[in-house]
Amino acid sequence: MNRLMKPGARERETLLNSGLLSALGVESVAAMMEIAAIGNLPPRQLLFREGEPADMLHSVLSGYVRVYKLDPDGREADVELYGPGDLIGASVVLDGGRYGATAQAAEPSLIARFDLKRVRDIAGRRPDLAMALANALTGQLARAFASLADDRLHTAPQRVARYLLAQCPVDKATSFRLPYQKSLLAGKLGLAPEALSRAFSMLRGHGVNVRGRLVHIGDPDALRRI
Amino acid sequence: MNRLMKPGARERETLLNSGLLSALGVESVAAMMEIAAIGNLPPRQLLFREGEPADMLHSVLSGYVRVYKLDPDGREADVELYGPGDLIGASVVLDGGRYGATAQAAEPSLIARFDLKRVRDIAGRRPDLAMALANALTGQLARAFASLADDRLHTAPQRVARYLLAQCPVDKATSFRLPYQKSLLAGKLGLAPEALSRAFSMLRGHGVNVRGRLVHIGDPDALRRI
DNA sequence: AGTCTTATTTGATTTCGATCAATGAACGCG
């Protein structure tokens, strides 16, 4: 972590709207603000490693954090990608155990950190915080289940199509920018970068055009039927 | 659900030792006992379906519950398998939303059900319950991440080997019984039953012997090196 | 602009596991 600092006005603002704090009562918000530290991370910096004793809770203010697990020979498998406003679910270790995965900044990122012991203390006194944690975790569990099922049920082009559809809320032709590099997206979807590339080129035949990070979707319905 | 009933002495005992209630203070336990209903499920009975408004929290007392997601053409992907003492994480929907997956009894099972609205009420007043939920969810998230990574990093025989090792705590030759049918295990590991079968026969060359549900592990170290 | 580095695409090959098909084993039940 480059510089550690108390949250300034900007950061407080962002924190207030983050998933974790947005549903809390004023007192819990104050208690959490009290123990928040803000850090600026360069790309590739690790937040924590799989197996380390867990001491900090993390929340993303800006940028993206990739969470992955390693196998014995060093290959990595991404299990989640957290963006602005997200509580890093993998850092919620309330029982004094260890982190179950490794977290790494995927871009220059602004992160809020909270001492886990103190979070535990506050949550033990203030049900709204404990509930907010439970709610965030519920959402993340649902997403993890969705990824798991997606991996097992859909081909690479289908997974990519579903991702694109999830990005464009409207049900008609749209353009938008991918929020991060394709290699990150590939990891998130459980694909090798080559497979993502091939999926994109196969989707070209179904109204999808990609130039750099710019994606144009010609026919969402066609995508849905891939 | 076949018969709904108040928990008897046996069920209360089991509930007390379950993951959800074991860490609670006496008052929270009492509050939860108050709203608990016990049900006996025949195999294949559904507890809830993906997409239904969530109204009940479930915990397994005995038997096994399979949680899966469906794709449009009806194929199923298992995302979790819950056994005795487990809180069914997929049924923790505290925000009035919908179930994100389907739950089905995989054997004759005894289940405890709790009205979600009331659970929310109690947890809103009693931090220990909210914390217990958060803790259970943390564990399940970690398991989901592990499955996700396992799927992406390991071959079928490796996944099976890891499962077997996780079952036999001791680090020397052991025998034990699989707790459920092989087809269930296959689903849990994200494999077709045929692939599990082939994995077992390949592991025979590494000191693993399987007869029915009986597994003998000759050399755990060899397994670990698969 | 030019260079260096990192990302992405494309091609060729190979491996893994799903699927289809058929046989064999186990288990519950009358």
Place this chain on the structure above:
DNA sequence: CGCGTTCATTGATCGAAATCAAATAAGACT
């Protein structure tokens, strides 16, 4: 005990994606 149904194994084939290798494109930084 024998029958039937469900479960497990084995074989053959197929398809999807990982991997390896190389070429191209895109950015970052002088």
